[in-house]
Amino acid sequence: MPYREKTAWLSLIAMAVTFGPYFAITASSNPEALPNLRQLGLFAVAAITQMLILGVGHLYLGRRSPQDARTPPDERDRAIMHRSIRSAYYLLIVGMILVGCVMPFHSSGWAIINAALFMIVAAELVHYSVVVFSYRRQA
Amino acid sequence: MMEGSISNRIRVLRFLNGEMSQAELGQRIGVTRQTIAAIEAGKYSPSLEAAFRIAQVFHVPLAEVFQWDAKATQGSR
Numbered sequence: 001m002p003y004r005e006k007t008a009w010l011s012l013i014a015m016a017v018t019f020g021p022y023f024a025i026t027a028s029s030n031p032e033a034l035p036n037l038r039q040l041g042l043f044a045v046a047a048i049t050q051m052l053i054l055g056v057g058h059l060y061l062g063r064r065s066p067q068d069a070r071t072p073p074d075e076r077d078r079a080i081m082h083r084s085i086r087s088a089y090y091l092l093i094v095g096m097i098l099v100g101c102v103m104p105f106h107s108s109g110w111a112i113i114n115a116a117l118f119m120i121v122a123a124e125l126v127h128y129s130v131v132v133f134s135y136r137r138q139a
Numbered sequence: 140m141m142e143g144s145i146s147n148r149i150r151v152l153r154f155l156n157g158e159m160s161q162a163e164l165g166q167r168i169g170v171t172r173q174t175i176a177a178i179e180a181g182k183y184s185p186s187l188e189a190a191f192r193i194a195q196v197f198h199v200p201l202a203e204v205f206q207w208d209a210k211a212t213q214g215s216r
Contacts, residue, residue, distance in 0.1 A: 074170040074171050075170065075189060076171075079183075137182065138182035
């Protein structure tokens, strides 16, 4: 498996195990009031855990295959990266239009914040999924 | 528009050049072994520059490495 596919899997897993529970808890507790320190704490835990998983994971993968980690991306790696970012960009733009232009008419506070976070996480999931899919099918 | 597909003889040329490995060819043209595998399998079309580099490694013209197999489309003569 190419090094860049491994790092994409790592990012997908890190996001799933941190922001999956975050959105599950958020959906069940329905935090509307601002400021909400419990919700802020929950977000901090998710973000810090994600950073730790990514940091430790990249360190582990880099030590297992130092040559691959040092190799700069070639033209196919760059093509895959451009394709994945383009896919994620469209989702992010649609999401941000909904969150920034539609939601303020009927929602407020943490509902908007969490919707924006959700769209960012969803765009990142699309981004890394396209990377994994592209490497899997050798495209 | 004319339809078709790109085929290549990289596997044969590697064999004829002392069973050159995908990793070695990749190293010589500046791409990873996985990219050479993808090109060989016809899953990824390299840039023109990479294509010329591959031909240069094997000391053959570009047309001996890559071929364009045109298919007749409906309505075309």
